[in-house]
Amino acid sequence: xxxxxxxxxxxxxxxxxxxTDLKSxxxxxxxxxxxxxxxxxxxxFTTNESMExxxxxxxxxxxTTFKYxxxxxxxxxxxxxxxxxxxxxxxxxxxxxxxxxxxxxxxMDLLMALGKEVGEEASRIAVGxxxxxxxxxxxxxxxxxxxxxxxxxxxxxxxTTRNINTLEKML
Numbered sequence: 051x052x053x054x055x056x057x058x059x060x061x062x063x064x065x066x067x068x069x070t071d072l073k074s075x076x077x078x079x080x081x082x083x084x085x086x087x088x089x090x091x092x093x094x095f096t097t098n099e100s101m102e103x104x105x106x107x108x109x110x111x112x113x114t115t116f117k118y119x120x121x122x123x124x125x126x127x128x129x130x131x132x133x134x135x136x137x138x139x140x141x142x143x144x145x146x147x148x149x150x151x152x153x154x155x156x157x158m159d160l161l162m163a164l165g166k167e168v169g170e171e172a173s174r175i176a177v178g179x180x181x182x183x184x185x186x187x188x189x190x191x192x193x194x195x196x197x198x199x200x201x202x203x204x205x206x207x208x209x210t211t212r213n214i215n216t217l218e219k220m221l
Contacts, residue, residue, distance in 0.1 A: 051096065051097065051098065051126065052083075052094065052095070052096050052126070052127035052128070053094070053095055053096070053097065053101070053104065053124060053125065053126060053127055054092070054093065054094050054124070054125050054126075054127050054130060054220070055076075055091075055092075055093045055095070055104075055108060055122050055123070055124050056091060056092060056122070056123045056124075056125075056151055056210045056212065057072075057090075057091025057092075057093070057112070057120065057121070057122055057210075058091070058121035058122070058123065058206065058207070058209070058210040059121065059206065059210075060072075060090065060091040060118075065116070065118045067091070067116055069086040069088075069089060071116075072086055072091065072093065072112075073085070073086050073093070075111060075112060075115045075116070076093055076095055076108075078111075078115075079107060079108070079111045080097070081095040081096065081097050082095065082096045082097065083095060083096045087216065087219065087220050088216060090212070090216075092212070092216065092220060094127060094220065101124055101126070104124055105122055105124045108120070108122045108124070109121065109122050121206060121207040121208075121210075123151045123153055123208075123209075123210050125151070125180075129180075130217060130220065130221060131221060132179065133149055133178065133179070133180075133181055133217070134149075134214060134217050134218060134221070136178050136179065136183075137149070137178075137183055137214055138176045138178075138183055139174070139176070139183065139185040141214075144187060144188060145185050145186060145187055145188060146185070146186050146187075146188055146191055146213055147183075147184075147185055147213065147214040147215070148183070148184040148185070148186065148191075148211050148212065148213055148214065149178075149181050149182075149183060149184075149211070149212050149214055149217060150181060150182040150183070150184055150200065150209060150210075150211045151180070151181055151209065151210050151211070151212065152180065152181060152182060152208060152209050153207075153208035153209070154208060157205060157208045157209065158177065158180075158182060161182060161199065161200070161205070161209070162175070162177060162182070164196075164199045165196050165199070168195035168196055168199065169195065170184075170194075170195075170196045174186065175196070184196070184211070
């Protein structure tokens, strides 16, 4: 089975991991056909293990290897095609198109409520299947009230954001 792991919070702040070292760590844990994309912790790999087995094994192995609290959001690779295809907003050259991967429905509901509270219009944030879609003006990503919500500690282990262009390249 082919999977994709999104690592949360690497190569920002003090957590620096080379992609060659990340690939090696996955291979050491027994995963095959390991490929990394960009420097943000996007890893595609194959295994016969179940998702329930993989996630804790990865988090423990990465935490031990790289000496940080590893948070991994894990998906079957084929799910990525549907996530990209369901992006509900029109793409243009003045906005970033993001997919916010959310590990559980309670966090998703809370993020949607908080997004509405801070004025994220319905035309810029939408619920998908296990993800949120977000369209934000280029240059405003980190400064928006919604971005500040996404970076809160309570979401650290259950949320990670990727640009849809990156996801398309991964396919």
